[in-house]
Amino acid sequence: RQTGTVETDAEKHDVEYLTPISIGTPPQNLIVDFDTGSSDLWVFSTEMAAKDIKGQAVYDPNNSSTSEKLQGSTWQITYGDGSSSSGDVYLDTVTIGNLTVPNQAVEAATKVSDEFTDDANNDGLLGLGFSSINTVQPTPQNTFFDNIKNNLDAPLFTADLKHGAPGSYNFGYIDPAAYVGNISWTPVDSSQGFWSFTSPGYAVGTEAMRNHSISGIADTGTTLLLLPKSVVKAYYEEIQGAQYDSNQGGYVFPCSPTPPDFVFGVSDGIVTVPGDMVSYAPVDSANQDCFGGIQSDTGIGFSIFGDVALKTSFVVFDAGGLQLGWGAKN
Numbered sequence: 576r577q578t579g580t581v582e583t584d585a586e587k588h589d590v591e592y593l594t595p596i597s598i599g600t601p602p603q604n605l606i607v608d609f610d611t612g613s614s615d616l617w618v619f620s621t622e623m624a625a626k627d628i629k630g631q632a633v634y635d636p637n638n639s640s641t642s643e644k645l646q647g648s649t650w651q652i653t654y655g656d657g658s659s660s661s662g663d664v665y666l667d668t669v670t671i672g673n674l675t676v677p678n679q680a681v682e683a684a685t686k687v688s689d690e691f692t693d694d695a696n697n698d699g700l701l702g703l704g705f706s707s708i709n710t711v712q713p714t715p716q717n718t719f720f721d722n723i724k725n726n727l728d729a730p731l732f733t734a735d736l737k738h739g740a741p742g743s744y745n746f747g748y749i750d751p752a753a754y755v756g757n758i759s760w761t762p763v764d765s766s767q768g769f770w771s772f773t774s775p776g777y778a779v780g781t782e783a784m785r786n787h788s789i790s791g792i793a794d795t796g797t798t799l800l801l802l803p804k805s806v807v808k809a810y811y812e813e814i815q816g817a818q819y820d821s822n823q824g825g826y827v828f829p830c831s832p833t834p835p836d837f838v839f840g841v842s843d844g845i846v847t848v849p850g851d852m853v854s855y856a857p858v859d860s861a862n863q864d865c866f867g868g869i870q871s872d873t874g875i876g877f878s879i880f881g882d883v884a885l886k887t888s889f890v891v892f893d894a895g896g897l898q899l900g901w902g903a904k905n
């Protein structure tokens with residue numbers, strides 16, 4: 576039985592969190608986005624057209640003595656923001672921190688959409704969702720976590736994302752030094768392949784909690800906190816000068832004064848998103864308006880508790896108990 580830990584770095588405005596992994600023999604080092612909202616491990620590769628690579632590190636299966644092509648297998652994925660990628664599949668050794676999976680399905684990109692080409696710091700995605708939504712055809716493949724979870728002290732991983740600072744992903748153990756008080760546990764519905772749960776209610780600032788079920792996914796790969804339109808409207812009504820800005824594609828408001836906190840329930844506990852984390856980022860250097868970190872989930876089909884929510888807490892993704900744990904950061 577083993578455990579592992581790896582540091583993850585917050586990009587500017589915490590827009591995404593990037594984590595080092597290594598693939599192949601000798602090890603090829605890439606930096607990827609750990610994404611609990613999807614279940615494919617795919618990377619930029621030497622099989623892509625040179626014009627689609629702008630600064631990213633690439634995986635070269637021909638330069639790895641342990642790579643083995645998964646003949647006839649292909650993959651294609653489209654994300655919630657419309658970005659997409661596709662390619663073929665190799666089995667190869669993947670190491671994260673001190674943890675190694677010898678024959679992990681590594682999805683080598685042959686094509687990626689412009690959003691990926693333009694994101695120079697990101698060499699690919701490592702899915703930490705449930706393997707049921709892996710896109711490899713004809714036979715879906717297991718995630719890194721599914722491949723290693725039975726060798727871990729416990730079949731769980733934790734995400735400790737920080738605001739503008741490196742955070743960490745731990746595998747197989749809950750670090751008691753990472754949180755204070757009790758962890759609030761809530762059951763997970765994995766039927767759609769996501770870490771889905773239902774929050775019983777929410778509150779704006781110091782107001783009383785409103786009973787309003789919010790069903791959504793805990794998603795490290797989504798930057799913002801995407802909630803039902805009615806909840807978002809109720810929140811921004813409390814901020815002087817807040818308005819929906821169709822150019823920006825979301826609610827915008829004066830960066831100061833600090834907006835009210837947003838509180839959501841997690842079974843018997845609560846999670847507070849501090850107002851200063853709701854001011855996601857200035858819309859432009861000129862005026863003092865900020866793009867909101869809380870936006871609508873319209874069109875997605877469920878809410879998304881993305882990085883704006885996750886970085887407030889120490890979050891346990893427990894596949895054994897099929898439950899999510901939210902703890903107050905130490």
Ligand SMILES: CSC[C@H](NC(=O)[C@H](Cc1ccccc1)OC(=O)N1CCC(N)CC1)C(=O)N[C@@H](CC1CCCCC1)[C@@H](O)COc1ccncc1
Pocket residue numbers: 590591608610611612613653654655656657658690694700794795796797798799866875879881
């Ligand atoms: C409505 S899910 C939107 C979400 N993508 C985001 O959150 C992107 C992330 C990003 C992209 C590029 C640079 C920096 C950050 O960021 C923004 O969209 N924004 C940040 C910046 C802000 N100004 C505008 C909003 C999303 O598809 N996540 C997926 C993973 C994501 C894909 C793109 C690369 C980074 C990882 C995944 O977990 C959820 O997949 C689905 C969700 C729902 N059904 C299907 C798929």
